[in-house]
Amino acid sequence: MGKIESQWLSSPSRRSAIRSLMTGFLAGSPLLRAQQDPYRDHSRVPALREMITPFDFEPVAYAKLPRDAYDYTALGVEDEFTLRRNRQAFEWVELIPRGIVEANSVSTATDVLGTKMAFPIMVAPTASHLSLHPEGEYGMHKGCTAAAGTPMIISNNASLPLDKIGKAAAGPIWFQLYPKETLDDYREAIEIAQDAGCKGIAFTYDGASGTSSTGPRERVLHDRHLDSQRQVEDLKTSGDKFRATPRRPRRPPKYGLTGSTAGLDWKLIDSIRAMCKVPFLTKGILTGEDAKACVEHGLSGIIVSNHGGRAMDYGPATIEVLAEVVDGTQGKIPVLVDSGFRRGADVLKALALGAKAVCLGRVSRWGLAAYGPAGTQRILEIVQAELLMAMASTGRASLDSIDRSLVRTDFS
Ligand code: GLV
16 A cells, blocks of 8 residues: 555544444434434424423424425515514623512513503414414414413404404404505404404504515515415415405505505504504504604504514614614503514513513414414413513512613614
8 A cells, every 4th residue: 555545544534534424324223313312203293391492393383384384484574684683683682680689479460551461472463374273363362362361463364254263262362454455444454353352453564565475575485486375375365354345456566565555654544543442553663753653643552563574674673673662652652562582581671671562473373383272372381481580580570670770782
């Protein structure tokens, strides 16, 4: 054997190549797998009781859902910058515990615009639950109610009738209202919601480019190559299914925006507000200036939201702008927040920055998709337990004791 060949044979790269080859063979052997982990069958779906954090549910939902339904839940618009930033920004908020305080019992009960809740947590409106589980919104509402009566905001694009969702369980419900074409359309939707028992109406105007599903949601566009148009078709009609009168043919959208959204103004919002007998909120506020206008126009509350990064890309995370919005209201109306919230500590950070409650969207969908109503219940209970733990470990035994001194932020 020549010198070069012998060096090459004993070189570390060759040794490691052979080692990884051997390891690969061994790893593939059922014998070795059984020896390493005899009690676990990795090919099975874990039992519900094995779920430890909200994030554990997402892979189970992924495994159980058709590709288009999973992608619809996970996606953000365009580059998904805002989708990622919603999560990343929580890392720029630190929790600063108080020194020595007594936190033997922690209380979390609250009241948001007349809706009582055991925790400052609601389920955010998300569309088409039938694509997640055969019980659809009925299942979601049952799961919410089982999780200490968590209020559920029903999507304008629910796949099942509002009044029946309301009757599926006892917990409180609100309704999410999307832009419509005429005042009569608004009146009809609001009356249906109020008759179904909705105790709040959240007007969501931030979906100009995204919520019509005609916007640049590139995951959906790519899914077309998988020939999976069911979700897209369902969304095009779901909000209309329960109308008393059939919808007129729609005008083509202006600039690619949903036709009615392009014409929104405060005069219209004043008219819609006047139709509501229950508290009327706007969902999608991201600036102090808009928050001030909401107060001036007599709105009951605000939901700070960027639609989970699904409506307009390249905007800030909601946790970054929350304090500015809260300041804009001067404490006159409650501010809720959604977009990117997964864990109890996330909820606590928002409460510290002035939110009255937090709404969970994808979390509730992972729960329902993975294990049905019991999954929704369990995932909400995990977040609730995490909130209790975060409050206890930062020495805040009541919601009233939570203020900005609890956090240090660095959003620069
Ligand atoms: C609906 O609200 C969506 O984001 O798809």
